[in-house]
Amino acid sequence: MEFKGKSLKDRDFKEKNILYTDWHVKAHYAWDCGVALSKFFEGLKEGKLYGRSCPECGRVVIPPRMFCELCFKPTDKWVLLKDEGRINTFSVSYVNTDASRREKPNVPAVIEIEGASEGMGILHLVAHPEKIEWENLEEVLSMIKIGTKVKAVWKPSNEREGAITDIKYFVPVKEE
Amino acid sequence: MHFPQKVAVLGAGLTKFMRRAQETPKELAFEAAKMALDEAGLTIDDIDAVVLVTAPDAFDGVHMNGEYLADGAGGSKKPYMRSFVGGGSGVFGIINGWYHIASGHFRTCLVVAEEKMSSSMPHPQGTFNAIYDQFTERPLGVNLLWIFSLEMNRYMSVHKVPLETIALVAKKNKKNGLDHPCTQAGIAGDYTVEEIVNSEIMCWPVTRLMVSTVSDGAGALVLASEDFAKKVTDKPIWIEGVGWCLDTSYWTNRDLYYPKYVEYAARMAYDMAGIKDPRKEIHVVEPYDPFAYKELHHLEGLLLADKGEAPKLLEKGFWDRDTETGIPSSPSGGLLGVGNPIAAAGLMKVAEIFWQVKGTAGKRQAKREVKRGLAQAWGDLMQVGTVVILGK
Numbered sequence A: 001m002e003f004k005g006k007s008l009k010d011r012d013f014k015e016k017n018i019l020y021t022d023w024h025v026k027a028h029y030a031w032d033c034g035v036a037l038s039k040f041f042e043g044l045k046e047g048k049l050y051g052r053s054c055p056e057c058g059r060v061v062i063p064p065r066m067f068c069e070l071c072f073k074p075t076d077k078w079v080l081l082k083d084e085g086r087i088n089t090f091s092v093s094y095v096n097t098d099a100s101r102r103e104k105p106n107v108p109a110v111i112e113i114e115g116a117s118e119g120m121g122i123l124h125l126v127a128h129p130e131k132i133e134w135e136n137l138e139e140v141l142s143m144i145k146i147g148t149k150v151k152a153v154w155k156p157s158n159e160r161e162g163a164i165t166d167i168k169y170f171v172p173v174k175e176e
Numbered sequence B: 001m002h003f004p005q006k007v008a009v010l011g012a013g014l015t016k017f018m019r020r021a022q023e024t025p026k027e028l029a030f031e032a033a034k035m036a037l038d039e040a041g042l043t044i045d046d047i048d049a050v051v052l053v054t055a056p057d058a059f060d061g062v063h064m065n066g067e068y069l070a071d072g073a074g075g076s077k078k079p080y081m082r083s084f085v086g087g088g089s090g091v092f093g094i095i096n097g098w099y100h101i102a103s104g105h106f107r108t109c110l111v112v113a114e115e116k117m118s119s120s121m122p123h124p125q126g127t128f129n130a131i132y133d134q135f136t137e138r139p140l141g142v143n144l145l146w147i148f149s150l151e152m153n154r155y156m157s158v159h160k161v162p163l164e165t166i167a168l169v170a171k172k173n174k175k176n177g178l179d180h181p182c183t184q185a186g187i188a189g190d191y192t193v194e195e196i197v198n199s200e201i202m203c204w205p206v207t208r209l210m211v212s213t214v215s216d217g218a219g220a221l222v223l224a225s226e227d228f229a230k231k232v233t234d235k236p237i238w239i240e241g242v243g244w245c246l247d248t249s250y251w252t253n254r255d256l257y258y259p260k261y262v263e264y265a266a267r268m269a270y271d272m273a274g275i276k277d278p279r280k281e282i283h284v285v286e287p288y289d290p291f292a293y294k295e296l297h298h299l300e301g302l303l304l305a306d307k308g309e310a311p312k313l314l315e316k317g318f319w320d321r322d323t324e325t326g327i328p329s330s331p332s333g334g335l336l337g338v339g340n341p342i343a344a345a346g347l348m349k350v351a352e353i354f355w356q357v358k359g360t361a362g363k364r365q366a367k368r369e370v371k372r373g374l375a376q377a378w379g380d381l382m383q384v385g386t387v388v389i390l391g392k
């Protein structure tokens, strides 16, 4: 069997060893937040986390939606949740959103929100409780694990804009 | 279940996998399709319909990329269909090709998977980030590694799997990849567990050597009805089972430690194939391995190991290519050892099982006798499983 393919190097583009053509696109989108998430984000502005409950299966879900994807029926109630929860899973990221490297890591996590049904998590960041920025992997692993209780740290109310980033991050809290 | 036609695989083709290919997407598609037709001993005139799988248009910067690719995939003046389910696409394309023929509507179908990820400069990270929810997730500064590292940590923690054990997947697949003629330069190799665990931490617990690379490449398969196949070969390889399933996009509402949707897809395929005990009846497996832990995660979802047991079997060599009592897993080298041009990588999994069952996988051939094998791919937002079972 003969397998075809001619491999190029990055430098073939930089040094113009090959012929190529390029194109730049600047795309811009604006999405209205819809019915469920508009209410959710209004809540964030007030420092409140809202879930939505399904009359059929009884689940309280977050992020909220106007229909239950399991029962395929409309959800019918807003439920005020706590701004705390437990880490379902987390990671320690040395990579930025544009794939460039970070000197100090940040910590994305799935956080199960207190007051919602079991397993209902949202994606957010977990910061160091005092100095916010984490020093390194070892420091993160010494302070948090799956199951660790965390609490939201909010932007000051006059800086909130009705976005997921109105919660700056979550921080680990001591259990009573 | 009854379908009007049984479906055979007559030929497969692959290009080399490359960080940057000189060939255009059309040229890559053509090379893979031509090779598959050659192995089948057919020409494009014998092909009744064409299925194409490739990434969303933004990856290539070509709107209606399916139409752009049609000529290279052999689709002009033919019934032509494009489909895509992220990383699950390569196997999903075969499933689409299968029902073209199983329905009785077509005698033959050429399935082509093409991916040229290098055109997005400097790399396709920005496009990948757009899979996250635009309201609740993207504003947090996401990158694609996050979901994998989150899932991997959940899997490791629930089953208490050491990082060193997961690294064994990368060790096995990168070593297997040394024998693949299509392997991307610089990714296969004989690594130690220490080298893999201690390679650059990208997004703990994921280290660089536990991640597959972005690649360019294409693959193709020629499918035919039983009536047609029996005229051109006396040893057809059959598609015995297909299965697919998509779970919710609310991925933070699921327990990521176990891919239930892969299990549902596998059960569908096993039922169709009449398989009662997959651990005895599947002789070789190509599970999707874009990240090292994913292979273990998928082997469990495929019911080839109990939950949390795939790592223990890995330590015992159960998944090695030369096992005599286990089930060789990713004997090709997989995505970690050959490369990951998304849709093409999934199709490679099926092509490899075809060659394994046919007994022409060369240095990659499993040591034990192979009468039946399974290929699986996975993708979207940690949510889709696609499964194909081939047998003699």
Ligand SMILES: [Zn+2]
Binding pocket: A054, A055, A056, A057, A058, A059, A068, A069, A070, A071, A072
């Ligand atoms: Zn419900």
